[in-house]
Amino acid sequence: MPANIVVLGAGVSALTTALLLARKGRYDITIVAKHMPGDYDIEYASPWAGANYSPVGKAGTLLESFERATWPELARLASDLPECGIHFQDEVIYRRAKDVGTATGAWFAELTREDAWFKDVVPNFRVLSQSELPAGIDGATSFTSVCINTALYLPWLASQCLKHGVILRRGTASHIADAAAMHHSGKRADLVVNCTGLSSLRLGGVEDSTLYPGRGQIVLVRNVPKTMVSISGTDDGSDEATYIMHRAAGGGCILGGCMQKDRWESQPDPNLAIRIMKRCVELCPDLVPEGKGIEALDVVRHGVGLRPMRTGGIRVEREVISGLGGEEVNVVHNYGHGGYGYQASYGASQAAERLVEEALQPKARL
Numbered sequence: 546m547p548a549n550i551v552v553l554g555a556g557v558s559a560l561t562t563a564l565l566l567a568r569k570g571r572y573d574i575t576i577v578a579k580h581m582p583g584d585y586d587i588e589y590a591s592p593w594a595g596a597n598y599s600p601v602g603k604a605g606t607l608l609e610s611f612e613r614a615t616w617p618e619l620a621r622l623a624s625d626l627p628e629c630g631i632h633f634q635d636e637v638i639y640r641r642a643k644d645v646g647t648a649t650g651a652w653f654a655e656l657t658r659e660d661a662w663f664k665d666v667v668p669n670f671r672v673l674s675q676s677e678l679p680a681g682i683d684g685a686t687s688f689t690s691v692c693i694n695t696a697l698y699l700p701w702l703a704s705q706c707l708k709h710g711v712i713l714r715r716g717t718a719s720h721i722a723d724a725a726a727m728h729h730s731g732k733r734a735d736l737v738v739n740c741t742g743l744s745s746l747r748l749g750g751v752e753d754s755t756l757y758p759g760r761g762q763i764v765l766v767r768n769v770p771k772t773m774v775s776i777s778g779t780d781d782g783s784d785e786a787t788y789i790m791h792r793a794a795g796g797g798c799i800l801g802g803c804m805q806k807d808r809w810e811s812q813p814d815p816n817l818a819i820r821i822m823k824r825c826v827e828l829c830p831d832l833v834p835e836g837k838g839i840e841a842l843d844v845v846r847h848g849v850g851l852r853p854m855r856t857g858g859i860r861v862e863r864e865v866i867s868g869l870g871g872e873e874v875n876v877v878h879n880y881g882h883g884g885y886g887y888q889a890s891y892g893a894s895q896a897a898e899r900l901v902e903e904a905l906q907p908k909a910r911l
């Protein structure tokens with residue numbers, strides 16, 4: 546008999562984990578989620594992401610191992626499956642000495658290193674020569690990355706899950722143990738995979754108080770830059786950032802951004818939007834025709850997403866949790882992906898998959 550699994554959530558973490566499990570062919574899986582691909586909501590981080598592969602995990606950490614493990618699969622999708630909405634893009638990372646010690650400087654500390662661990666993971670990594678640096682820049686690297694059109698990739702992941710027999714359902718669980726009763730068979734699930742992102746802060750049975758929002762504001766434009774660009778900081782505030790990501794397949798270009806700790810505001814701040822657009826045009830003048838400014842940006846939408854930050858980093862762990870009625874539920878957590886949910890998606894989901902397999906060994910089953 547295949548084991549019954551409920552995957553709670555339908556962001557990039559849930560869909561990737563469900564797909565890896567479904568490909569095994571030995572589980573009967575229901576995805577239950579409040580928000581699904583196609584929705585735009587402040588409680589749903591995944592659609593708002595750039596999203597590209599710009600590793601930030603420090604060498605030797607779990608995040609580094611997840612990011613390292615994810616690159617080969619993103620590269621395979623970009624080269625072999627155009628229908629995923631992922632393409633290769635050249636990326637340039639600029640570093641300014643004065644950004645050391647700022648919030649964004651700390652966030653991009655690994656990304657801006659000239660001897661970054663990922664120099665042997667991504668293709669074409671190189672340190673730019675002094676003569677290639679624009680004014681005010683102290684160092685730079687470039688490499689081949691990918692950029693994901695989240696409006697195509699999330700539905701693609703969902704359709705791959707459907708192809709492998711996964712059932713998708715709308716639903717909201719107030720306690721993680723409730724999710725076990727939401728399996729499409731009508732029977733109780735043998736295991737729940739918790740991929741609820743920032744909502745695990747309040748989800749009954751989890752209530753992880755080490756989660757907090759890292760608010761990100763973006764502008765999606767139709768303009769096309771020649772390369773993706775990021776920089777170690779700005780002169781507008783410690784938690785403001787500048788990055789430009791060109792999405793695949795007509796997905797437009799994402800201009801960012803910021804990383805505002807503990808800020809829950811769902812509406813774009815118009816002043817911040819102007820600062821973002823100005824900084825992006827300054828950093829990447831080829832976004833607009835020569836001599837033009839932000840008036841030449843063709844805006845699709847302004848947006849805000851809350852990155853599911855977690856003090857201890859991504860949580861991929863097994864736990865047995867008692868429901869309100871005392872019934873025990875086998876849970877595998879996969880949440881807290883901060884600003885790296887796509888670039889760590891396969892590594893984290895593979896780790897979650899291993900924990901599911903362990904938990905469903907005959908001896909370990911509840």
Ligand code: FAD
Nearest residue numbers: 554555556558579580590591597718742761850886887888
């Ligand atoms: P979410 O996408 O938030 O999904 C949570 C899911 O759980 C939703 O389906 C929700 O409905 C469901 N849910 C929650 N509670 C319940 C409940 N009680 N019952 C039922 N369902 C529930 N990452 C990168 O790798 N590269 C980038 O370039 C990048 N850029 C970013 C830019 C911005 C502006 C932002 C905001 C994020 C960016 N990220 C990037 C980070 C990335 O978007 C997140 O890490 C990732 O989307 C988290 O995905 P998730 O599936 O864990 O959570």
